[in-house]
Amino acid sequence: MIAMYTIFNCIFLCSYWILIALVTFRVLVKRRAVPSSMAWLLVIYILPLIGVITYLLFGESNLGKQRSSRSRIAWLSTVRRIQILKTYKHIFSTEHSAIATSLFKLCEHRQGIGALKGNKIQLFRKTNDAIASLIKDIELAQHSIDMVFYIWESGGLVDHVIKKLIMAAKRGIQCRIILDSAGCTSFFNSSYPNIMRQAGVNVVEALHVNLLRIFLRRMDLRQHRKMVLIDEHIAYAGSMNMVDPQLFKKNIGVGQWIDIMVRIDGPATSVMSIIFSSDWEIETGQHVLLPLLLNTRVMAAHELIPTGHTIQIIPSGPGCPEGIIHQILLISLYEARKKLIITTPYLVPSDDLLHAICTAAQRGVEVHIIIPKHNDSLLVNWASRAFFSELLQAGVLIHQFQNGLLHVKSVLVDQQLSLIGTVNLDTRSLWLNFEITLVIDSQEFSNELEKTQQHYISHSRVIDPQIWANRPYWERVIERLFYFLSPLL
Template sequence: MNKQINIFFIIILFLSVIYTMRGFLDEQLRIIITIIYSIAIALVIFVIFMEKRNPTRTLTWVIVLVAFPGVGFIFYLIFGHAYRHQRSYTRKASEDEQAFESVTRHRSLMQANGQHLMPGREKFFHLALKLGSPISFNTETKVLADGRETFAHMLYALEQAEHHIHIEFYTIRHDDIGNQFKQILLKKARDGVEVRVLYDAVGSWQLPKAYKNELRQAGVDIKAFAPVRIPLLNHRVNYRNHRKIVVIDGQIGFTGGLNIGDEYVGKGKLFRHWRDSHLYMKGEAVRDLQLTFLRDWSFMTGETKMDPVYLSPEHRNSKIDEGGVQVIAGGPDQQWEVIKKLFFKMITNAKKSIWIASPYFIPDDDILSALKIAALSGIDVRLLMPSKPDKRVVFHASRSYYPELVDAGVVIYAYDHGFMHSKFMIVDQEIASLGSANMDMRSFHLNFEVNVFLYETSSVSRLVSDYVLDMEHSSVISAEALKKRPFRSRMMESFSRLLSPLL
């Protein structure tokens, strides 16, 4: 069936190319090509309807295909068709679920503890435990507030590795920071430490072969996640691994918003300061972060590494924290949109405040409505965003939501001290989520993401204090300023928002 569908799309792609060049054909042939192409596009639209997508995304793709014939279909091939992704990831989802169940058999005990952590939030914990891993009460965490602090902790921890190092990033760059990581990995591999590196094939497409070959020659096992050999016909191009994971000896872990690159320490071309948040972990919950990496590794390599040496319940020098820590991975392989569902429940479960930091804000209707209703209900809803773009279309699409949010009572802060790339949410100053997921449709529906949910830990307090400091470096976007923005800006925002389901 997949082969037949591929042939169908290849034929339409061929017709699209001819259709865009129809001006060079004689009139009769041009008419025939137009009729055939129109029928083919009608079939594609039928396929889109049958996929039972979100109505907004369905309508957007129909508009693109009709308004931009030829080019629109090519764009759909690259970013839109999802006819195979569910089938491709069914095996991964099934195997991941079995692996998590086998490693986390103490789930019932964790569930009981989680339900008594914060009275009144039983339904949230029930959802979190149903969609994610157990809650750990034996994990130390520390929030790292920028690239310099994060990389200093990571590089030091890598130097201490004795048995294995597991690294998974969306982007790895060949620059000063990238080379610092490379040198440590080379040294550790030569010393006999097992080193595995998983990078996203699209996010790290600029990573030179020489960089990877040097690691391989030293004994580092480095693989690309979802390589795209024929971009136009490969559904994987739109389903990227956006996770950021470092696990050292199964005892220490890192995850959050930073990739490996100089821009995260303020050496990029656009920004001298890069505000970001990452999380240091030590103890029990690192095992769930490790399991996420191992399942991704197995999916791409076929190697099963479910050995106790990687997943041992024993954790040396672990510290009993005052709250709970839960690692939750989300992705297109799962039945439910895990990250989105938990964000939605956090918002609707809020009693006093919802503070969100995200570099990209393109919510779907559910999240947008939940935020507006919360603000209209008198809950303190704040949104921290960059004041300057790194991706213009996404930036303008995000700003298109500002007027209705401000009208509902949401306070929006534009971060002026460089670029704001942190991705976290705090509810009632008791619960927080920090990780790789943006508050956007791509993170909700398309990307593989991983977030850590924190329940009454000291790290929640640290995120609150960081947010307060960020607000001091930000400007409040007023309703009056939004009304006065130029017509050109409004047009750009409207156009970008039209494309938001595709971004």
């Protein structure tokens, strides 16, 4: 009996250390930032079994075998669509501001497509106004309505959107909606999906959370885009989920969520149509025929405005050029010469981004970061604080927004270049999730964005470096603990 126990114990220990060695090898051979690798190794060796399981669940961007195969096929389709779009040379911009030139060149080289000109843009500062505009566009839709959202929660204003979508589907409009499984749990547990599907609205649950497949696909890889396309020539994008801010998460004590949304009418929507078609193919396996995506009728609908705005659409995540949004942010930060304003609900930047922000302030750029006083993630809230000291010492002004959860993700460079989209300054958005960013090269639009950001600043409290330096030591200990975990957040 003792011999059997000894043999079993030896087998268990050998298997255990072989597993540790294999996971360590995977961490070391995976190309990633050194701090991230070190954090994973420390977690694995300090909490061996928990660390190994955690790494297998969240350590690699595993899309799953079926979706990975679809992603490769979708990429080939995307390349063909881009080549077709590029034959319409009149919609591409050849003249940019000095700030945007290198950024647009990078996008053209890595994505295969440049910035598009002649776009009408409207900035919505309030969710109510954005949804009211969207409802009007749904009512006027003639051919198709496509949507992607991370969170969709019924109630209030959202019920009006659902009603209009059902009416559109019944009059023959093709309605396709991609909703993230984790972000829309309560919605998919309600009766609304079946009601919408029965009416002809094609609702797809993206990246389905399945506990039986947790080791086969990374469960926290999410569809984080917020995007609407109507008749392939009107589009919406920004930070807004499909929720009524007066009802959404009322009981967590952070106040109403504050978001912005951009409405685009023009050639840039063709790129967003390509992005949606790729997402749809990855999730459903259904290929969207090229003639339905890009044809003479659609391109003729794009009336180029001589004074219109130039926009670069940047998708990021699985199937997109690796690390492209990280590169775009770095270029934008280093191009700043006068003023830089950043809004983000989750501030857990990479070392490179932190260095770029601090360097901008140290070379005389006026740098503002606007974050919510409280957000919905305790872990991120404490991890963010670990970066404050270095930012404040460099001369960065950190504003804590007091009137709700500021969920806006934006960067404004020298009152000329605007970045708006779904990307938070954290590891998950920068390297993992499906995201979308609009880069708008327009002083006129940037002035509008700056007015919005200044409104946020007027309802914020700036952190005093002296007071911050004298905060309690127990807070510093917690901050450092979560800073250690920041590469994993």
